[in-house]
Amino acid sequence: MRFFTILFSFGCLVALTFTSCENAKPKNSTFAISGATLFDGTGAEAISNSIIIVREGRIECVGEQGDCSIPSNAETIDASGKYITPGMIDAHMHFSQTGFFDGRPDAMDITDEYPFPDVAAYQKQNPQRYYDSYLCSGITGVYDVGGFSWTIDLQEEAENNPKAPHVAAAGPLLTPAPGAPFDLPSDRVLVNLDSEETGVKTVQYLSSLGSTGIKFWQINTRSDEYKDWVSTAAEEIRKEGNQMIAHATTLEQAKFALENGAKLLVHSVGDVEVDEEFLEMAKENGTYYNPTLIVSAGYMLAYKAAADIEPIPVNDPNGCIDTRTKELITTASQFKDHPRLTENFKERLRSFNYEEDMPEVIQYENLKTIHESGIPVVVGTDAGNPGTLHGVSIFDELEAMQSAGITAEDLIVMATKNGAESMRRGDDFGTLEVGKFGNLIILDENPSQDISNMRSLSHVMIKGNLIEVGSSK
Incomplete structure (x- = not known):
């Protein structure tokens, strides 16, 4: 996962890894993301050809193409064919x-x-x-x-x-x-x-x-x-x-x-x-x-892994799980002889689907x-x-x-x-509305057709800062 900000005066991307910018502060930046089908989180009908302007971490404008004036210093992102929802x-x-x-x-x-x-x-x-x-x-x-x-x-x-x-x-x-x-x-x-x-x-x-x-x-x-x-x-x-x-x-x-x-x-x-x-x-x-x-069910899967019946199933193509957690779940079978895992319990675990x-x-x-x-x-x-x-x-x-x-x-x-x-923050985020934080996600597939398409995540914006998901992207 790469954390990056856009430096507009140079017109280039500057990548900052999470591990190397522990105290880094985001640059003031302005984004204009256009062309995506946008779900604003309110339940309103999706905007099929949208534009959203985020300036200095906050949403400045959102609507159909033509509804928003694009600032001259904005980094424009063509998201045609993609989908946007709030984070x-x-x-x-x-x-x-x-x-x-x-x-x-x-x-x-x-x-x-x-x-x-x-x-x-x-x-x-x-x-x-x-x-x-x-x-x-x-x-x-x-x-x-x-x-x-x-x-x-x-x-x-x-x-x-x-x-x-x-x-x-x-x-x-x-x-x-x-x-x-x-x-x-x-x-x-x-x-x-x-x-x-x-x-x-x-x-x-x-x-x-x-x-x-x-x-x-x-x-x-x-x-x-x-x-x-x-x-x-x-x-x-x-x-x-x-x-x-x-x-x-x-x-x-x-x-x-x-x-x-x-x-x-x-x-x-x-x-x-x-x-x-x-x-x-x-x-x-x-x-x-x-x-x-x-x-x-998560408990049962963890017990099955500890009993060396089968590993915890993980769907993590973007490498989101941290290293320490990966080590824990991949070495779970070291506890297969733990007294908690009686033979009767193991039989229950084997039959669990x-x-x-x-x-x-x-x-x-x-x-x-x-x-x-x-x-x-x-x-x-x-x-x-x-x-x-x-x-x-x-x-x-x-x-x-x-x-x-x-x-x-x-x-x-x-x-x-x-x-x-x-969490008592509805006035600050949760929907894509003017004045709220620029918290959004960009997807390759339509989440309104199948919620599994939330997995097609390509980018996340948090407080106006853009993150590209997956180190290989």
């Missing part, structure tokens, strides 16, 4: 997690080989590798909906980094769980919600740090006392002007979250069909729904019902979990959502406008 948003990911079990010792403990404190420190110190993976995959904004408190700091760091997507981050999660193997003495991912005071103080602290959202991970709806603690914390979230995020996988949990004003549900309701009460509550709240269809077994039908049905009811849906992968890799997993998630009966045209909106709105 995509992965509305559910985790910078704290690696895509393998070294980042989730609760799922399989490999801390003898990969001590978790070392893994956590590396994650904190090296976010750029994931920035690169996301941009390479056409993703110009990400929402980290749960992790160490340092992830909140990435919001400002990424905003000022010309080689990074926009970041929103929630930080540590409130949960009934007393702790987890991925907590550290000096920093926790999970905060045990054990009193009203704990909830209020956690909300106040994370909001003061600048968190975008406060997430509740699992909700114990069987305990009236715990539900009271959640409600008190939710009221504090409203006072702080923040938003409630909920990991709620049952209808009962999801309804309780909606009763308390949840603005983002980050997983499918997967136990029963959603009912009319759920739909009305979600619409009244203005809640966004993220189905995360592929993450459970990705196409046939993911996800459960109820998740597909609920997604379609929720979308058809008018509730905004976002695209989020839960990347960082074992088998769900940063960046490239968005294509699998989009294809799974299309299989659920969502049209490609609607998926474009879900992956752009809706995602940006869910």
Whole structure:
């Protein structure tokens, strides 16, 4: 992947590799991209012969040929025969997690080989590798909906980094769980919600740090006392002007979250069909729904690789996956004798078929019902979990959502406008409109015919800076 800016006075391309311009700042530049079929992300009809002007990182004009006056200093790009959409948003990911079990010792403990404190420190110190993976995959904004408190700091760091997507981050999660193997003495991912005071103080602290959202991970709806603690914390979230995020996988949990004003549900309701009460509550709240269809299957694929049954299938023709992650997944079979991988479990893994077994039908049905009811849906992968890799997993998630009966045209909106709105940045990006950031992708194939055509990515623009995807291009 090559990061480059255009120097207009010389009329030439100056290539800057990601590794050699760690502190480079983008040149002020103006682009005029013409001739492409443009989808602006709003759901409006595509512009078949478009022009878009981006000056100093912002969209100055967009419309049909002739609608925009091309500045004299603009670098003109003929995109005839190509397609443009806004940059995509992965509305559910985790910078704290690696895509393998070294980042989730609760799922399989490999801390003898990969001590978790070392893994956590590396994650904190090296976010750029994931920035690169996301941009390479056409993703110009990400929402980290749960992790160490340092992830909140990435919001400002990424905003000022010309080689990074926009970041929103929630930080540590409130949960009934007393702790987890991925907590550290000096920093926790999970905060045990054990009193009203704990909830209020956690909300106040994370909001003061600048968190975008406060997430509740699992909700114990069987305990009236715990539900009271959640409600008190939710009221504090409203006072702080923040938003409630909920990991709620049952209808009962999801309804309780909606009763308390949840603005983002980050997983499918997967136990029963959603009912009319759920739909009305979600619409009244203005809640966004993220189905995360592929993450459970990702775990199974990671376990299969660790058991030396078959490698994790990876479709990465542009080389978007970072080197360390590649090393992890290609050496997964070293754990084939791990005690977690019992013979009974291995038999289950051998019979698991990705196409046939993911996800459960109820998740597909609920997604379609929720979308058809008018509730905004976002695209989020839960990347960082074992088998769900940063960046490239968005294509699998989009294809799974299309299989659920969502049209490609609607998926474009879900992956752009809706995602940006869910991370409270809809005024800044997510659609190709005047005044917003110049965040867009250029495709060789029509994404409105088949969402798999999002894979035909040739270029990404982030904050007005153009990236050519694939080192061979």
